Amino acid sequence: MxxxxxxxxxxxxxxxxxxxxxxxxxxxxxxxxxxxxxxxxxxxxxxxxxxxxxxxxxxxxxxxxxxxxxxxxxxxxxxxxxxxxxxxxxxxxxxxxxxxxxxxxxxxxxxxxxxxxxxxxxxxxxxxxxxxxxxxxxxxxxxxxxxxxxxxxxxxxxxxxxxxxxxxxxxxxxxxxxxxxxxxxxxxxxxxxxxxxxxxxxxxxxxxxxxxxxxxxxxxxxxxxxxxxxxxxxxxxxxxxxxxxxxGEHLAQPTMNDRIEAAKNHLIWSMEWKGEHLGIIEMRRHYTNYFKGIHSFKEYKQRLVTTDDANGLMQIFDEISQVYADYQFS
Structure with a gap:
């Protein structure tokens, strides 16, 4: 070792x-x-x-x-x-x-x-x-x-x-x-x-x-x-x-809920560490990566990078969770 x-x-x-x-x-x-x-x-x-x-x-x-x-x-x-x-x-x-x-x-x-x-x-x-x-x-x-x-x-x-x-x-x-x-x-x-x-x-x-x-x-x-x-x-x-x-086997791919949970945690921990305003702004560069390649996601991505309060962002995450509940990753 x-x-x-x-x-x-x-x-x-x-x-x-x-x-x-x-x-x-x-x-x-x-x-x-x-x-x-x-x-x-x-x-x-x-x-x-x-x-x-x-x-x-x-x-x-x-x-x-x-x-x-x-x-x-x-x-x-x-x-x-x-x-x-x-x-x-x-x-x-x-x-x-x-x-x-x-x-x-x-x-x-x-x-x-x-x-x-x-x-x-x-x-x-x-x-x-x-x-x-x-x-x-x-x-x-x-x-x-x-x-x-x-x-x-x-x-x-x-x-x-x-x-x-x-x-x-x-x-x-x-x-x-x-x-x-x-x-x-x-x-x-x-x-x-x-x-x-x-x-x-x-x-x-x-x-x-x-x-x-x-x-x-x-x-x-x-x-x-x-x-x-x-x-x-x-x-x-x-x-x-x-x-x-x-x-020699693959773990199941992260689901949409896994991605949302990771992005949410990342945001919450960023706000705790940097303060709410800076945490929200500096998190924006990460959303594209968490939700890469997901069909018809542009509108949500736009909202995630322009919303500047924590409650609003959590509501968007909840909405994504509902809309994409059955989303299958290829």
Missing amino acids: PKIGNIILPEFPLLLAPMEDVSDPPFRRLCKLHGADLMYSEFISSEGLIRDAMKSMKKLDIFDYERPVGIQIFGGDEEAMSESARIVETVQPDLVDINFGCPVKKVVTKGAGAGVLKDVDLMIRLTKAVIRGTSLPVTVKTRLGWDDASINIDEVAERLQDIGVQALSIHARTRAQMYKGHSDWSHIARVKNNQRITMPIFGNGDIDSPEKALAYKNEYGIDGIMIGRAAIGNPWIFNEIKHFMKT
Whole structure:
């Protein structure tokens, strides 16, 4: 069973990827409810934490029912990374994760996220700074390299392990690919098969079905799988994968009532955590995902994203429940 510090994970853990503007406590709670084994906060700017920026501090909120849970930080300055690790430790997550994978331009141009893939020495210095700043286990999430001509994940994995990193999650794309094209897990398998590597290696990228999860587990020999975009609007994916791996059979698809219940809970927990007004507004981006591909749903979707009071939204959910009571998913 994979171990990260004192955290003992199930035999083949399923991890929820840290996703900006998605992996907040309400969403994590839903994924935990439906089988996620290890989850992470949205990524948090080390500079923002040190400045005591409200948005960054709010992302430090974690709850006991989420455990084990990690807080993910990013940045390009050693002192800031070390200091932010100390701040993170005060809220007592189970681990600190460093983001060396975010491909977004505004992160990369600051020499953070995937930008660090161009300078492995800097990556090592930043990681050492975080390890110095905390007694918690430190893990890393990264990509294969900057582009196809500079895939350096083999060197990165060895050097990170050598300085004390306790697990590595690898998104099987380069920074140049962003989120396009196919992920290439053969590079992850090579890292996993390296005799020197003893820390858990988790694979990430394009896992969107139980079949694919099982195939990748068997083909690439990783210690666990991290799921990101496929869990948006579909928190059931974790239990679906577990059930399929155990039995070779599919769980029944979520019914319309399952979807309504998930969307309702997500909304209620968002309002509890963010306040009613912000909770309602920030939930709007999720409705499309919960009710994807449902015939003649446009009018309800429009109402869900324009209604700005909780009671009104609950009435719409009740209406959807009645109108679509016998809806069959194909």
